[in-house]
Amino acid sequence: xxxxxxxxxxxxxxxxxxxxxxxxxxxxxxxxxxxxxxxxxxxxxxxxxxxxxxxxxxxxxxxxxxxxxxxxxxxxxxxxxxxxxxxxxxxxxxxxxxxxxxxxxxxxxxxxxxxxxxxxxxxxxxxxxxxxxxxxxxxxxxxxxxxxxxxxxxxxxxxxxxxxxxxxxx
Numbered sequence: 001x002x003x004x005x006x007x008x009x010x011x012x013x014x015x016x017x018x019x020x021x022x023x024x025x026x027x028x029x030x031x032x033x034x035x036x037x038x039x040x041x042x043x044x045x046x047x048x049x050x051x052x053x054x055x056x057x058x059x060x061x062x063x064x065x066x067x068x069x070x071x072x073x074x075x076x077x078x079x080x081x082x083x084x085x086x087x088x089x090x091x092x093x094x095x096x097x098x099x100x101x102x103x104x105x106x107x108x109x110x111x112x113x114x115x116x117x118x119x120x121x122x123x124x125x126x127x128x129x130x131x132x133x134x135x136x137x138x139x140x141x142x143x144x145x146x147x148x149x150x151x152x153x154x155x156x157x158x159x160x161x162x163x164x165x166x167x168x169x170x
Contacts (some may be wrong), residue, residue, distance in 0.1 A: 007036040011122070012090035014041040014081035018051040019156045020062050021138050023130040027096035030124045032069050039088045040066065042076045052139050053159065065153035082113045093121045098131040 011031050017024060017040070031038045040062050044055045053061065055076050066072040077084035085093050093113065095106045103123065110121030125131075133151050142148050142160040149157040 007034075009035040009091040010037040010039065010089060011035045011092045011094045012039045012041050012081070012085040012088050013094045013096075014043050014077070014084060016044065016051065016135070017042055017058050017062055018053055018135050019058065019138060019152060019160065020065055021130075021133045021135060021152045021156070023096065023098060023126040023133040025065055025153060026126045026130055027094065027124050028066055028072060029069065031094045031122075032071055034124075035092070035094075037071045038069075038073070038094070039090060040072065040074045041081065041084045041088070042074065043081060043084065044076060044078055046078060057159070061153075061156050061159060064155040082117045082119055085113075085119050086117060090119070093119055095121055095123055097123050097125045098134070 013028060013031055015024065028038055028040060042055055042058045042062065059074050059076055062074045066074070075084070075088065077087070081093060093110070095110070097103050097106065106121070106123060110123075113119055113121060126133075138148050138151050138160070141151075148160060152160070
């Protein structure tokens with residue numbers, strides 16, 4: 001396949017993105033460069049709590065953080081990521097890797113998805129200087145008033161610093 005052909009593919013990058021951080025953004029940028037069109041799928045489960053940001057806020061933050069990238073779209077999905085990929089007409093699922101542990105988990109999921117829906121998964125490692133960043137740690141640091149501006153897009157840093165309704169009532 002010629003390089004120009006690869007840039008006309010559509011891929012789905014699923015995750016909870018609560019919140020999106022610079023490691024996620026790096027994977028989105030790599031996927032955009034390699035494939036062309038990227039659907040960032042904010043996955044959620046009605047049965048679970050919404051997390052730090054509700055789903056619509058996560059979508060808004062990701063849209064703002066990826067505004068500079070043509071061909072990147074954000075959608076919200078519930079259920080299985082493989083079903084979201086089928087609904088989006090994705091050629092591949094993209095998963096970011098930070099650590100060897102990520103690979104072990106993601107490889108098993110990729111093999112299961114392929115056995116169920118014949119959709120292949122492409123693994124993209126994030127830049128080495130971002131391999132330690134996780135949404136969970138970003139939330140925890142921000143909850144204790146720490147500076148996370150070097151870990152997340154500026155729009156996310158601002159949202160994390162904004163007072164919540166609960167903290168305003170304390």
